[in-house]
Structures are given as structure tokens and as C-alpha cells.
Amino acid sequence: MTTEAYFATNKYLREYVDRSMEQLRSEMITWRGEWVLGRSYEKNDLAIQEGWLGIVTANETTDGPQPIATGSEDWVIDLNGIFDPTQSTISEESYITGNVYQFAEGLTVTRYRIWLPDNSQNFQFQLWSAIDLNGPNEKITQIATIPNGVPTGQWVEVGIGTTVVPPGETLHMLKLTTASTQSEGFSANWDVKNTNGSPSEGEANFQSNETEIRIHKTDQDDIDQTANMEAVEVGGTLSFAGSSWTITEVDIRGSHVRYHVEPPQGRPTENTYLITFAWSAISDIPFVTDADYWLPVGPVRGCQGTTIRNLEEDLDAHGVDIFIKQFVSSNDWDILSAPSF
Secondary structure, X not given: XXXXXXXXXXXXXXXXXXXXXXXXXXXOOXXXXXXXXXOOEEOOEEEEEOOEEEEEOOOEEOOOOOOXXXXXXXXXXXXXXXXXXXXXXXXXXXXXXXXXXOOOOOEEEEEEEEEOOOOOOOOEEEEEEEXXXXXXXXXXXXXXXXXXXXXXXXXEEEOOOOEEEOOOOOEEEEEEEEOOEEEEEEEEEEEEEOOOOOOOOOEEEEOOOOOEEEEEOEOOOOOEOHHHHHHOOOOOEEEEOOEEEEEXXXXXXXXXXXXXXXXXXXXXXXEEEEEEEEEEEEOOEEEEXXXXXXXXXXXXXXXEEOOOOOOEEEOOEOOEEEEEEEEEXXXXXXXXXXXXO
16 A cells, blocks of 8 residues: 555544644744834744744734833832941851842843952952843843952942843842851960870860860960950861871860861870961851832832741841843743843
8 A cells, every 4th residue: 555545544643743843834934034113923033133033922913022111110129218237147058139020011131239248358259130030931140250359338330131020920130159268276385294184274185085175265375265265167177296187076175175077096295385276167158138129119029038938028128139121021922131231
């Protein structure tokens, strides 16, 4: 039997092929070039209008992909009034603060700025945008990384590019702050003795279990080392006499501090030694807040949290701002790219 005869006698297969070809044609993208006023465009037509590249999602339309500007063009903070933040800190390795925007008309964001806390040069800052966060159309983009040494305690404009937010969808603008790890330490002289019990002034008693040394808060030179000794962090090192131990516990007592160390490596020769402590410390993260700043502004809220998936919303402004152009766009097009301004 020929192929033609087989198809002619099998109407079900013929209908299936017809449906498949129709579906294939419906999914093909057609490039239509520059958009022309008055021309009709069909589903999956691709066209560009003044730098706005879009694809038709409706069956037919005479609309264009370029949004039509409406409403305000300004920094959102400037539209609401004076930003007068207070500064706080939080003990985290990283922290996210920012704002959530939802405008019924949609908006384009053409500029970005952040307010860096005072004395924040030892921290890294990044600016991120998230459209429809946790939704079906989620899009997360890094806008900028802010280097050390930029001005603090004022607005700093960062990043480039245009962010387009469809009507009714939410935009999160988020400042991610990462704490810097600082190397800290100190050295002082103590008379090291291989004896159990608590030490006298100027002495450090290395216990017989070989994993604990008790050091008096006054060193051999009659200097009070209380602040330094109590600042030592677990995970740091204690070194003297050519050996080094990892500190596993810091037990602060009235006259001395008991450091539990690993690994056991024998008791040292008794002598006066320069004992060196070294550790890494993570500084608390600074952030700024203008409390209840968004109270009269329904479409904008503040947010903060340790990860992008657990942000808590509030009415505060947290030192992130965007320059917006509100617009009305056609529901018949999906915007694929937008021009830079």
C-alpha cells in the first residue's frame, strides 16, 4: 500500500497529522520588524517599537509593544517626602532590606540608588530586583555590586539598565549586605606552669588533661588583659612554644579564663612564653530605617529578612529607591527587552 493510500484510508491518522501541523504553525515565531501603526499583528508575531521588543500573545491586535507613559516620573522617595533614617545593627552574616512596589498601571525603572549606613566600608552591598517574587513569572536580577569606599550617610546612585514591571505585578528592590570577616588577635607574656587548678597573677596553668589552659586576666607584665581575653572567639587559635591549638570553648571566670583546646599534644616545658591568640570576627551588619515612612502610601511597603524567601513586610523605608516612569501597556504583548535610558 502506498503512503497516499494509507493516509486516505485512515482518517484518524490524517486528522491527527492535521492537528499537529496546525499546532506547529501556531507556535512558530514570525519576525515582523519595526512595528507599524494600523497594521494587524497575529499571535507569535515578533516586532520592535522604539527599542521595545515584544511578542504577540493575543490572536490578533493592532496595539504596539511600547508602553505609554502616564503619571509620575521621579524618585519614589522624593514623591513621598524627606527620608530621615536611623541606623541599627543586626548580628547576621548577611541581611536583606528593601522595598516592595505594586502599581496597578505598571512601571519602568530607569535608575537606582541606595543609602549606605555610616561607617560601612567593611561591608559588601549588592542591589537586586525581583519581579513577581515566589510567583509563576518570577524574575530575579542583580542590578549592582557596590564597592568599598563609596560615600556613606547619603544617597548613592548605582547600577544601569531598565526594569519593566507589568501592571499589577510586584517589584522587590533589595539591598543585600554581607558582613566582612576581620582578623583579630593579641599577644602577651605569661608564666606557663604544668599544674592543675586556677592560676595566680601572671600565670597560665596547663592542665594535666592536655586540652585546657587556665590563664589569669593579669599578664606577666602586670597588664590587665580582661577585654582581650574575653573577646577571644571559639574556632580561633592559641599558640606558644612552637605549638598551636584550636580553641573549642571559652569559659570566663572571675580572675581567669579557661580555654579548652584541641588537639592534645603533650604538656609544654615550663617557662615564660609569649602567648598569641588569633581569631576571625564577623561584625554586626548596619542598616537604616525610616519608621512608618510608607504608612500613607498603599502601593509601597518595606521588607527585611535573612533570605529572599523569608522577607517580612513592614511600613518602614530601608534605604533603597528607584526612579520610576509609570505606564500603560497592551495586554496583547509580552515585552522581551526594553531600551536603556
